[in-house]
Amino acid sequence: xxxxxxxxxxxxxxxxxxxxxxxxxxxxxxxxxxxxxxxxxxxxxxxxxxxxxxxxxxxxxxxxxxxxxxxxxxxxxxxxxxxxxxxxxxxxxxxxxxxxxxxxxxxxxxxxxxxxxxxxxxxxxxxxxxxxxxxxxxxxxxxxxxxxxxxxxxxxxxxxxxxxxxxxxxxxxxxxxxxxxxxxxxxxxxxxxxxxxxxxxxxxxxxxxxx
Amino acid sequence: xxxxxxxxxxxxxxxxxxxxxxxxxxxxxxxxxxxxxxxxxxxxxxxxxxxxxxxxxxxxxxxxxxxxxxxxxxxxxxxxxxxxxxxxxxxxxxxxxxxxxxxxxxxxxxxxxxxxxxxxxxxxxxxxxxxxxxxxxxxxxxxxxxxxxxxxxxxxxxxxxxxxxxxxxxxxxxxxxxxxxxxxxxxxxxxxxxxxxxxxxxxxxxxxxxxxxxxxx
Ligand code: HEM
Numbered sequence: 001x002x003x004x005x006x007x008x009x010x011x012x013x014x015x016x017x018x019x020x021x022x023x024x025x026x027x028x029x030x031x032x033x034x035x036x037x038x039x040x041x042x043x044x045x046x047x048x049x050x051x052x053x054x055x056x057x058x059x060x061x062x063x064x065x066x067x068x069x070x071x072x073x074x075x076x077x078x079x080x081x082x083x084x085x086x087x088x089x090x091x092x093x094x095x096x097x098x099x100x101x102x103x104x105x106x107x108x109x110x111x112x113x114x115x116x117x118x119x120x121x122x123x124x125x126x127x128x129x130x131x132x133x134x135x136x137x138x139x140x141x142x143x144x145x146x147x148x149x150x151x152x153x154x155x156x157x158x159x160x161x162x163x164x165x166x167x168x169x170x171x172x173x174x175x176x177x178x179x180x181x182x183x184x185x186x187x188x189x190x191x192x193x194x195x196x197x198x199x200x201x202x203x204x205x206x207x208x209x210x211x
Numbered sequence: 212x213x214x215x216x217x218x219x220x221x222x223x224x225x226x227x228x229x230x231x232x233x234x235x236x237x238x239x240x241x242x243x244x245x246x247x248x249x250x251x252x253x254x255x256x257x258x259x260x261x262x263x264x265x266x267x268x269x270x271x272x273x274x275x276x277x278x279x280x281x282x283x284x285x286x287x288x289x290x291x292x293x294x295x296x297x298x299x300x301x302x303x304x305x306x307x308x309x310x311x312x313x314x315x316x317x318x319x320x321x322x323x324x325x326x327x328x329x330x331x332x333x334x335x336x337x338x339x340x341x342x343x344x345x346x347x348x349x350x351x352x353x354x355x356x357x358x359x360x361x362x363x364x365x366x367x368x369x370x371x372x373x374x375x376x377x378x379x380x381x382x383x384x385x386x387x388x389x390x391x392x393x394x395x396x397x398x399x400x401x402x403x404x405x406x407x408x409x410x411x412x413x414x415x416x417x418x419x420x421x422x423x424x425x426x427x428x
Pocket of ligand 1: 225229232233236314345349353354356357400403404407408411417418419421
């Protein structure tokens with residue numbers, strides 16, 4: 001008995017090690033152990049999100065120079081809007097409709113000067129001007145049971161989905177301006193998402209559709 | 212004199228959490244380095260930190276896990292919970308068992324011993340200080356490593372949720388401060404680990420104790 005124990009323990013460890021490696025596949029991180037922990041993290045994140053907790057406004061002096069604020073897009077050249085551009089809002093809403101930038105500028109304006117966090121690890125600061133998503137949601141009569149929102153763009157079909165709580169955060173806006181000027185094409189003209197509680201890649205630019 | 216110490220030199224919770232850490236810390240470090248590669252600079256955009264020595268540094272391929280940014284983030288955010296859990300079990304055990312008394316560094320008790328031991332290793336002193344369970348230098352090293360682990364976890368939490376955990380972020384200089392301290396804690400843990408592995412190699416009986424729990428350290 002005594003002699004076989006270390007062996008079986010070793011085999012157990014080896015087995016656990018092999019199973020552990022198989023459960024951690026970087027090319028398929030939504031499965032196995034990595035996937036289970038991803039779902040656990042999603043729960044932690046929504047548990048941490050406090051709608052009333054605002055990101056602090058950054059001091060004036062912390063502005064990132066315009067040319068140093070990265071502008072990412074996935075099309076080979078800067079995407080330009082079609083001439084008849086308007087934002088389509090649909091899905092689980094009582095009054096689907098379209099909005100032009102003029103429509104949005106007539107609505108209550110929100111200005112944000114918060115730190116921008118990129119998934120890559122950098123941060124930067126600019127000010128952004130636009131309309132709260134929750135304002136838009138009340139205008140179109142969004143169904144409060146809708147669990148998530150889908151944002152589509154004209155940048156090679158780039159899109160993203162958001163949880164409802166993040167979208168209704170007071171610092172989540174549809175931005176039409178940056179640093180006091182209309183949005184530049186590099187930064188998502190004519191309309192982009194901007195939010196304190198999301199990473200940059202979730203803030204879809206060149207918006208066409210919200211559902 | 213004191214009554215003889217009948218405790219195990221390295222009780223099993225210490226051995227378990229120690230060897231778990233030997234697996235978990237490299238996973239955290241290597242996936243962290245892969246994340247660093249996505250933007251290998253320190254300081255906010257447009258205002259990079261000039262004195263930081265590793266601006267633009269790409270760690271070697273073998274020191275990275277996760278293949279690319281998203282893969283590495285999955286590893287990092289999955290294993291961080293095991294790393295934290297392991298640390299909590301270790302600290303919980305230290306205090307529940309009273310083991311902290313012979314393991315943690317208490318400056319008034321241990322500072323002189325730590326200096327004496329360092330002097331001995333540096334050949335500035337001929338005789339080692341009187342043997343104890345752990346000498347002052349061991350206590351300093353181990354308590355330092357534990358504190359660095361805690362610092363890595365706290366600064367990591369700030370980067371994980373900079374808005375929700377902004378109160379914690381305020382303590383460490385915000386997101387950019389957290390990023391600097393997080394990298395620094397990794398660097399110092401690396402320095403600790405190198406010295407640690409050399410010293411335990413010089414004292415192989417400690418390794419036996421850390422594996423079997425028996426014997427002297
Ligand atoms: C292959 C790598 C390692 C080996 C062979 C090893 C071996 C050992 C040994 C033999 C001891 C007992 C030393 C003594 O009696 O003074 C020990 C203690 C310790 N090691 Fe390691 N170690 C390794 C890696 C690490 C790493 C990566 C860390 C964390 C950064 C670490 C942190 C500690 C701590 C904190 C203690 C003190 C534990 C306590 O007394 O509560 N070790 N290690």
